[in-house]
Amino acid sequence: MDINRRKFLKVSGVFTLGLGLLPLGNALASNKKVKYAPNPKALKAKNWAMVVDMNKLESELDECISACHKTHNVPDIGNKKEEVKWIWTDSFESLFHDIEHGHLTGKIRHKNFLALCNHCENPACVRVCPTKATFKSNDGIVMMDFHRCIGCRYCMAACPYGARSFNFKDPRPYLKEINPKYPTRTKGVVEKCNFCSERLAEGLLPACVEASKNGGLVFGDLDDPNSEVRKILDSQYTIQRSYSFGTKPKVFYIV
Amino acid sequence: MLEKALIKENNKKFWNWILFLLVLSAVGFGSYLWQLNQGLTVTGMSRDVSWGLYIGQFTFFVGVAASAVMLVLPYYLHNVKEFGRITVIGEFLAVASVLMCMMFIIVDMGMPMRVVNMFLYPTPNSPMFWDAMVLTGYLLLNIFIGWNVLEAESKGVHPPKWVKVLIYISIPWAVSIHTVTAFLYAGLPGRHYWLTALIAPKFLASAFATGPALLILICFILKKFANFDAGKKAIQKLALIVTYSMSITIFMVVVEFFTAFFSQVPAHMHALQYLFAGVHGHNGFVPFMWVFVILSVLALVLLIPRKTRENDKTLIIACAAVFFSMMIEKGLSFVIGGLAVTPFGRITEYTPRLPEILIIIGIWAIGTLIASLFYKVVVSVKRETDVTSKNFKSQETLEHS
Numbered sequence: 001m002d003i004n005r006r007k008f009l010k011v012s013g014v015f016t017l018g019l020g021l022l023p024l025g026n027a028l029a030s031n032k033k034v035k036y037a038p039n040p041k042a043l044k045a046k047n048w049a050m051v052v053d054m055n056k057l058e059s060e061l062d063e064c065i066s067a068c069h070k071t072h073n074v075p076d077i078g079n080k081k082e083e084v085k086w087i088w089t090d091s092f093e094s095l096f097h098d099i100e101h102g103h104l105t106g107k108i109r110h111k112n113f114l115a116l117c118n119h120c121e122n123p124a125c126v127r128v129c130p131t132k133a134t135f136k137s138n139d140g141i142v143m144m145d146f147h148r149c150i151g152c153r154y155c156m157a158a159c160p161y162g163a164r165s166f167n168f169k170d171p172r173p174y175l176k177e178i179n180p181k182y183p184t185r186t187k188g189v190v191e192k193c194n195f196c197s198e199r200l201a202e203g204l205l206p207a208c209v210e211a212s213k214n215g216g217l218v219f220g221d222l223d224d225p226n227s228e229v230r231k232i233l234d235s236q237y238t239i240q241r242s243y244s245f246g247t248k249p250k251v252f253y254i255v
Numbered sequence: 256m257l258e259k260a261l262i263k264e265n266n267k268k269f270w271n272w273i274l275f276l277l278v279l280s281a282v283g284f285g286s287y288l289w290q291l292n293q294g295l296t297v298t299g300m301s302r303d304v305s306w307g308l309y310i311g312q313f314t315f316f317v318g319v320a321a322s323a324v325m326l327v328l329p330y331y332l333h334n335v336k337e338f339g340r341i342t343v344i345g346e347f348l349a350v351a352s353v354l355m356c357m358m359f360i361i362v363d364m365g366m367p368m369r370v371v372n373m374f375l376y377p378t379p380n381s382p383m384f385w386d387a388m389v390l391t392g393y394l395l396l397n398i399f400i401g402w403n404v405l406e407a408e409s410k411g412v413h414p415p416k417w418v419k420v421l422i423y424i425s426i427p428w429a430v431s432i433h434t435v436t437a438f439l440y441a442g443l444p445g446r447h448y449w450l451t452a453l454i455a456p457k458f459l460a461s462a463f464a465t466g467p468a469l470l471i472l473i474c475f476i477l478k479k480f481a482n483f484d485a486g487k488k489a490i491q492k493l494a495l496i497v498t499y500s501m502s503i504t505i506f507m508v509v510v511e512f513f514t515a516f517f518s519q520v521p522a523h524m525h526a527l528q529y530l531f532a533g534v535h536g537h538n539g540f541v542p543f544m545w546v547f548v549i550l551s552v553l554a555l556v557l558l559i560p561r562k563t564r565e566n567d568k569t570l571i572i573a574c575a576a577v578f579f580s581m582m583i584e585k586g587l588s589f590v591i592g593g594l595a596v597t598p599f600g601r602i603t604e605y606t607p608r609l610p611e612i613l614i615i616i617g618i619w620a621i622g623t624l625i626a627s628l629f630y631k632v633v634v635s636v637k638r639e640t641d642v643t644s645k646n647f648k649s650q651e652t653l654e655h656s
Binding site for chain 2: 080081082083090093094095097124127128129130131132133148149150151152153154156157158159160161162165166167168169170187188189190242245246247
């Protein structure tokens with residue numbers, strides 16, 4: 001063995017230095033070529049929006065909810081205090097609190113309405129997030145980075161629609177089956193509806209829209225005058241949840 | 256100088272006190288480990304009331320921290336000499352309070368191991384980012400100022416000039432920490448109880464009542480147990496500050512009622528109705544709010560007349576009343592009132608759970624521990640300088656005679 005301590009240290013020093021430089025090399029290399037090209041089938045829009053037609057949707061509410069919650073590994077915690085929900089139903093009185101005047105027809109008062117994140121154009125949750133863990137993407141979707149979220153729950157205080165859920169405990173034991181195509185969450189982070197951005201990237205409509213077979217949920221580009229969403233908005237009377245808060249929600253309702 | 260915190264002396268009482276605080280801190284820390292393991296499910300917080308006592312206590316102690324300015328400003332800008340002996344006490348109270356605030360934030364976080372994300376991804380549009388900035392700055396300012404002023408005193412010299420610059424910076428900085436904390440709340444759509452420009456001024460006024468009230472109590476404690484006299488004049492000056500600030504605070508609490516109930520806008524009335532009277536059988540906070548009312552009236556009745564304000568016994572009662580009434584208003588009901596009344600017109604009640612309360616007690620204990628050790632240093636430095644100046648004076652008189 002023709003090696004002494006001095007030589008060994010020299011060689012290992014050079015190697016350690018090389019290891020230190022490796023990530024730098026990788027970073028430089030990755031700038032040159034694009035590793036992940038977008039799927040050519042991906043659905044694209046400037047400003048995704050949704051119309052909820054309650055007349056067509058009434059019998060399919062449960063299907064829509066379970067389609068979403070199964071797709072996104074949303075746990076069934078089983079208590080109201082800590083429940084996690086991306087899409088849910090509630091009464092007109094709760095969801096449209098500011099326009100409920102006490103003399104609505106019984107039909108409206110007893111109906112369950114669908115609620116989900118409004119993907120506001122001027123989202124209060126994005127404004128308050130201290131780490132940009134929640135942010136607005138180029139196609140108008142309010143997104144959530146589960147891996148950056150510090151769990152401060154400021155966004156929950158800021159959202160006037162109750163669209164955000166916090167994982168008060170480990171959600172995984174509360175999943176009946178796991179969809180391996182979407183990440184499960186850990187305790188301590190906030191989550192919410194993402195307008196199925198991961199499905200749009202593959203050319204699929206949101207899970208809830210796909211589950212509404214009567215066309216109760218319509219999904220499209222608010223900035224495109226020829227989109228189906230715009231056609232409905234131009235021809236029918238629609239309302240929104242708490243429009244006066246200035247958040248500019250993008251989920252419209254036909255009641 | 257730090258070694259002065261550890262000098263044994265013959266002071267069994269002090270070390271028993273420290274031991275007691277250590278035990279409480281350990282209990283709190285144990286509960287926190289339990290919370291880390293289980294998640295925030297061990298607290299009383301919920302989907303609707305997503306902030307609870309932790310954030311309430313955080314807000315309250317930001318106020319206590321900011322109140323140091325009520326000593327620093329009169330002493331350095333208006334040359335109020337009486338405060339010379341106690342400004343350092345105020346500054347170290349600020350240090351202990353800011354540290355408590357930081358602990359309250361950490362224990363409230365779902366992912367405390369990611370706290371650095373706030374600095375890795377700075378987000379200037381978020382009030383919480385600014386709050387972290389100004390609190391860290393305020394902590395550093397007060398550590399530097401308090402330490403250098405005290406060290407200079409122990410060596411019998413004037414503090415270096417750059418410390419004075421820091422002191423001037425610390426004055427508006429103190430105002431900023433509580434203003435930014437108010438902005439955490441005062442700009443959220445749908446939270447009507449918080450959506451008023453009055454939050455920041457009310458926070459500042461109540462801070463300038465609570466902090467000096469606590470300082471007066473600390474001065475009395477130091478006088479009784481550590482043989483350190485702040486001086487009657489200094490305490491009376493502080494008492495006057497407490498009186499004015501408390502009166503302004505209560506005024507601001509009352510005007511909110513006019514706006515809400517004269518306008519009759521339901522969203523504005525709802526939170527006040529829930530807190531003070533209860534709505535649809537939801538009345539968990541009503542007893543606390545009435546204790547707040549009684550304590551704040553008692554405080555004003557004892558503070559405003561000169562006779563009771565200048566009497567040590569009634570002053571102590573008044574200061575305790577100020578502290579605890581504001582602890583309820585700001586440290587408990589302010590946060591819950593804003594969240595329990597949801598934007599959907601429903602009420603979700605919040606009751607803190609045992610682990611939550613133990614963690615809070617633990618943080619109080621750590622804060623008190625830090626303050627106690629600081630004050631031991633302060634008191635021993637002051638005692639030494641008192642002795643040297645006395646010796647100096649007696650020597651002078653000897654030489655003259």
